[in-house]
Amino acid sequence: xxxxxxxxxxxxxxxxxxxxxxxxxxxxxxxxxxxxxxxxxxxxxxxxxxxxxxxxxxxxxxxxxxxxxxxxxxxxxxxxxxxxxxxxxxxxxxxxxxxxxxxxxxxxx
Amino acid sequence: xxxxxxxxxxxxxxxxxxxxxxxxxxxxxxxxxxxxxxxxxxxxxxxxxxxxxxxxxxxxxxxxxxxxxxxxxxxxxxxxxxxxxxxxxxxxxxxxxxxxxxxxxxxxxxxxx
Numbered sequence: 001x002x003x004x005x006x007x008x009x010x011x012x013x014x015x016x017x018x019x020x021x022x023x024x025x026x027x028x029x030x031x032x033x034x035x036x037x038x039x040x041x042x043x044x045x046x047x048x049x050x051x052x053x054x055x056x057x058x059x060x061x062x063x064x065x066x067x068x069x070x071x072x073x074x075x076x077x078x079x080x081x082x083x084x085x086x087x088x089x090x091x092x093x094x095x096x097x098x099x100x101x102x103x104x105x106x107x108x109x
Numbered sequence: 110x111x112x113x114x115x116x117x118x119x120x121x122x123x124x125x126x127x128x129x130x131x132x133x134x135x136x137x138x139x140x141x142x143x144x145x146x147x148x149x150x151x152x153x154x155x156x157x158x159x160x161x162x163x164x165x166x167x168x169x170x171x172x173x174x175x176x177x178x179x180x181x182x183x184x185x186x187x188x189x190x191x192x193x194x195x196x197x198x199x200x201x202x203x204x205x206x207x208x209x210x211x212x213x214x215x216x217x218x219x220x221x222x
Contacts, residue, residue, distance in 0.1 A: 095207040095209075099153075
């Protein structure tokens with residue numbers, strides 16, 4: 001079956017760095033996506049990886065290893081506004097997004 | 110402002126009643142999707158439409174129906190609501206069916222009693 005695993009909850013300190021891991025098992029693979037979802041709001045697109053390696057976008061970076069079925073989202077210089085859930089999703093061979101349950105990130109001052 | 114509009118924002122509904130959740134986008138996106146989001150679970154796809162005039166079933170289609178008469182509108186209908194359909198429903202769109210970059214509406218919180 002198809003599956004996405006990511007931690008349920010993580011806690012980090014304002015100004016620090018946090019890495020949110022995601023492992024995936026899908027029928028075929030056409031890309032790995034990260035979305036941010038603040039409580040009570042809609043998910044918003046953060047990043048996309050289809051090739052191995054690191055994609056950097058400001059304070060956020062996303063890494064992909066296709067051979068290991070593994071990705072991570074790296075958030076630097078954490079701010080209180082980064083408190084949110086982070087959703088990992090993989091695009092399978094039918095171009096359907098398979099979603100993880102999300103990682104709730106709590107930022108403490 | 111371009112985007113996706115959902116209505117209603119929230120609704121309490123008696124079991125057995127019919128309900129339609131509305132979704133309109135003005136980005137001229139070809140693909141549209143309906144998801145439900147429940148605590149502890151990932152987004153689950155209910156129905157999708159790759160282009161106007163076509164629809165398909167997602168992971169959890171039972172009890173729901175959709176139509177796509179034009180590019181902009183993608184309503185979701187619950188023919189006879191049941192308490193297990195209590196959830197937050199998100200409509201989303203993408204410029205093409207093979208894109209994983211989705212744009213989401215603000216969600217519709219539905220409670221079925």
